[in-house]
Amino acid sequence: MKRTKSRATSFDVAALAGVSQSAVSRAFTPGSSIAEDKRAKVLEAARMLNYVPNSIASSLTTKRTNIIALILGNMHNPFYVHVLNEFSRRLQGLGRQILIFTVDPGSESDDAILRALQYQIDGVILTAAQLSTRMTSICHERGIPIVLFNRYIPGSDASGVRCDNVGGGRLIAEAFLAAGAKSFAMITGDPKGTTSQDRVRGFVERLMEEGVRRSEIEEVPGHSSYDGAASAALSLFAARSRPRPDALFGINDIMAMGAIDALRHRLGLRIPDDLMVGGFDDIPEARRAPYKLTTVRQPIDQMVARTLELMHLDEPDRPIERGIDLPLPSRLVWRGTVPVPPAFRAAAAEAAAADRPESG
Amino acid sequence: MKRTKSRATSFDVAALAGVSQSAVSRAFTPGSSIAEDKRAKVLEAARMLNYVPNSIASSLTTKRTNIIALILGNMHNPFYVHVLNEFSRRLQGLGRQILIFTVDPGSESDDAILRALQYQIDGVILTAAQLSTRMTSICHERGIPIVLFNRYIPGSDASGVRCDNVGGGRLIAEAFLAAGAKSFAMITGDPKGTTSQDRVRGFVERLMEEGVRRSEIEEVPGHSSYDGAASAALSLFAARSRPRPDALFGINDIMAMGAIDALRHRLGLRIPDDLMVGGFDDIPEARRAPYKLTTVRQPIDQMVARTLELMHLDEPDRPIERGIDLPLPSRLVWRGTVPVPPAFRAAAAEAAAADRPESG
């Protein structure tokens, strides 16, 4: 069978309904002035012809496509999968579509943004990668809001939403200290990203307040991946002269999980008996039986909501606010990888209760 | 600062470059006839004005948007995350963009497709949900290919790519038999989906060939999720009069993982000593130390490649082929959740070697 290529246009519908083409347009535009019976006739004709309004054509005049570009870096980190899900759910609810771009983590996102711009997207959400100031200003010149998710770029005009990473790092340090840890190590993520840097900073800062010397806190890069963290952990613990650390901070959950698996199954370490481990993000996987990871929860829902607010999708003519940095509070979730000190028993019990059903 | 809303058009570029507007169009159209020096002038002017061609406008005449709609159901299953990644990588390589829609697993995808149609997408990839024949014919009428990924719908005009699920189910049965299992159980997925049905069918079929009676194969629904499978497994093993099965088939990896975790950590079962477990998909998580899941590998790369081929993106006028069902071969990956019989030692060693680095 051949393609009929029969896409009915508003003119076809108008002809069938016996009205003008503009009437058809009005019938499909909420809040435009058209008589109810006429609208009904149009809708009926449209149904008969399988007419679907052409958003591409309408955006040519309205200057709005209702498309948002979502630029994703590391999809291998489940955190971003949940972020994508949440954005998708909400944006669809707002009648917006998502044009997706995946870029290599750590690489420039300029290319992706440029391609997005060709599609006259109404906004850009960037969850990854670097952003040049040139690209930022190109977007802003055109009135296209661009907001960074889970990161900020110092000195950038782009606004961003993230959680309080420094505070979160402190929470983990606090938990380790309360559990009696004496020597510390961490597996870090992208060294160029503020997210990893801030978590490290908060963690170190808090430890130093208790008299721990920076040189005593071991640090090894885990490349933000499960496997990277697994080898990092092994290199940290395998053969060593100095005493093993008794507390390990994985800068994100997926790395903490990689470290836990490697340490347990390759080196036979018991957690938390031999080593306590803390993570960051609180991805759903962190609750699972093999991990029961004590971690810092990022308020994804809130972060997504604030991101959308920052874009002001329904006020397209509003001047774009520059360089807003919106840090949201994070909180510690006590689970099984850090021994729970008496003072935190209640919090731990609460977390355990909340963990019962995994949403998904 | 206010929005300048200054999007340069091809006319602006033409004026600055001192050429006609069509020259600008040509300068940006690969393979169109334009003098090299003229093109250079145009490009230079474009750069100065931060001009980005408006694909939305061009698609009005070309009838091609280079946008593909990707409709995703269960994003909580990592399998689909990897699928998304692969589609994104390849489609971006082909100069196509992905408009993403997430729908509730099991629900109609008609809504999403209708919204996609408004954007004049060049094709639809459906990884989830039901598809009405009405929607199929609407797409086909318009010359828009729609291809089902990892599923087929009996009697549907839509084409699809999937793996040989029946054969895969047989492979797991085969492995269980070779390992000496005598009693069997399975955790099933979406009862309306052919994917789950076929895997079950192959599994059962093979067992029955060996004289196992259908009524002896226990079956419990796991709702395609980690948590669903965890409770399913518990209900299967917790309190029971008849002897426990000694082999459990999780219709997909994420359910096999949920079952393993629950059985190990809640009931203290040892795997594979007390119970052997088989999965399906071979998601990257299946290789991880806590699981080392013996499973059936779906050839994602091939499936994605064939899906794209079926869409014939570069021959938009080609008649759409109807109802093609393309089953690709699947293969067993021996790991640690099924005791490896001597005959399969080599295969198991090979799998272990291949597992070393996780891509990601």
Place this chain on the structure above:
DNA sequence: TTGAAAGCGCTAACAA
């Protein structure tokens, strides 16, 4: 409330 008509930014004949 309605219809006619002028664009939106581009591509694609067509002539030059």
Place this chain on the structure above:
DNA sequence: TTGTTAGCGCTTTCAA
């Protein structure tokens, strides 16, 4: 190889 011109399918004045 060029420029001119006529649309693509819609929204949006503007008059009626």
